[in-house]
Amino acid sequence: MDFTLSERETYFRDRVKSFIDQNIRPRQDDYNKQSHEGDRWKVIPVIEEMKEKTKAAGLWNFFMPPHSGQSHVDDSFEFEGTQLTNLEYALCAEEMGKVGWASECFNCSAPDTGNMEVLHRYGTLEQKEKWLRPLMNGEIRSAFLMTEPAVASSDATNIETRMERDGDHYVINGTKWWSSGVGDPRCKIAITMGKTNPEGSRHSQQSQILVPMDAPGVTIKRMLSVYGYDHAPHGHGEVVLENVRVPVENVLLGEGRGFEIAQGRLGPGRIHHCMRTIGVAEMAIESMAKRLLTRVAFGKRIADHSVWEQRIAKARIDIEMTRLLCLKAADMMDKAGNKSAQLEIAMIKVAAPNMALQIIDDAIQAHGGGGVSSDFHLAHDWAAMRTLRFADGPDEVHNRAIARNEFGRYADLPEAIAAKEQVRR
Template identity: 85%
Template structure:
């Protein structure tokens, strides 16, 4: 097994890291100052100033998949990104994860990334012209509205928002929350998941449709907080849709294809989160080590207390193991497809957030009172990462899939068959 990075993998990883070191890290304080000045729900000039530089350097839309050579008739190569594989992008995303605001500079922020992939893969030429082009140019932002407060949305078939055909329009009614991105003033469109056929089979009731946010009946009821953080200017909102009318041509792929689209969207999205999470963990261990080496307590550096040697060692081991699993999943997605890599995606989706949360928690502990303050990025990073144990499927759902795969290896043992039959009686 060869773990050596290819020339292309190294090339893009190093270029992204160099751009972050030269252009983003030196402006961290400027970003923080702009973030805390005036209205919280605003466009930050420092990000807008760096976008053209990233685009000019060819560091733009990394997540867009390489073309297969078999495109639909209405497709065009003008709707293509930098053409990185999942494995190549994984290395770049890890670098971005070390600097919280870096992904948007490269136009690689969620949920825009997933929405662009949906439009790229399933959208009509007209939908691409209207929404994909400005998204790829970084001119607008978008949202994805699936989760609902009234049902357990970890099971997407529970979604209750209704989409009723009325002539040339669909009329949408429902309530969504954790609608990431709706607080951004540039958020122009949302992909909404709802039911077009409540009487259909379990996985064919849902559809997805494009809803411009200025459509009458769309109302942002409130912006939600995460452990007290509002995550402005991006944010997560609770949104009501009351008799919202959108043209039938806004439907994505077709009626009853919503669950299929969601599965296609969430696979890459899950691993993108994990890639960035490894970068966050690297940021955490770096801050922790520096703090431990520069603070003295009880007559010696904190780093010289054995408990911290154990924690630092454990952090490094866990990061390296998690990175290998993440790269394995990305490589499988590239070589065998997303479906073949489902198990690896599920495992990394559980492992990465839990690993990073433990490292951030230790880093907070190492910083003492400063760790839970806003003077360091650790507390806010922990609060953001904690949501990943829910986002794109909670741990329990992924663990269930992993366990069922493991049980399946031994399900035909005579003793297992006998036990199953006894339960049925």
């Protein structure tokens, strides 16, 4: 097994790393200042400045794989960007994850990445021209409205939002939350999932519809906090849809195809989160090591206390194992398709956030009281990583899929069949 990176993989990873080191990381103080001045929900000037630079450098729209992005509806729309394989993108996304606001600078931040892929794969030419093109150009932002406060949304069949046909329109009623990005003033369109046929078969009840955020009846009820952080200027909101009318032509792919679209969207999105998570973990171990080497307690450097040697060693081992699993999943997606890599995607989606959380927690401990303050990035990073154990499906859902696959290896054993029959009786 050859773990050597190809020339192209190295080239793009190094270009992204160099751009971040030379242009983005030195502007961290500017970002902090601008994000905390005035209105919390606003466009950050330094990000817009960086976006122009990444476009000029040809470092733009990396996330769309060159072969899996073909449209199911119209092939005449050309996706504009430097399209990388999942494996190539994984290496770049890890670098982006090391600076919280870097991904948007490359037009590679959620939920826009997933929404652009959905529009490209399933949208009509008219939908692409109206919404995908400005998203690709970084002119607007978008949201994905699926999760609901009243039901366990990890099971999409629980969704209660109703989309009822009325002539040439659908009338939408429901409440969504954890609608990432709706606080951004540039958020102009939301891909919204709801039920068009509640009486249909389990996986044909849902549809996905494009809902303009300025449509009458769309109300951002509140922005939600994450462990006390508002995550502005992006953020996560609770959105009320009250008799919202959208044209029939806003339906994606066709009525009853919402579950199919969601499955196609969430797979790549899950691994994108994990790629960035490895970068977050790398920054946490770096912060921890530096702190341990520069603080003295009980007559010696904290780094010289054996408990910290054990924690640092485990952190490095866990990062390396998680990275390999992530790269394996990305490679399988490229070579065999997203469906064939479902198990690996599920495993990395559970492993990566939990790995990062433990390392960040240790880093917070190493920083003492400062670790839980806003003087360091650690508390904010922990809060962000903790949400990933829910985002795009909770750990329990992915673990269930992994376990069922494992049980399936031995389900034909006579003893297993007998036990199953015994339960049935």
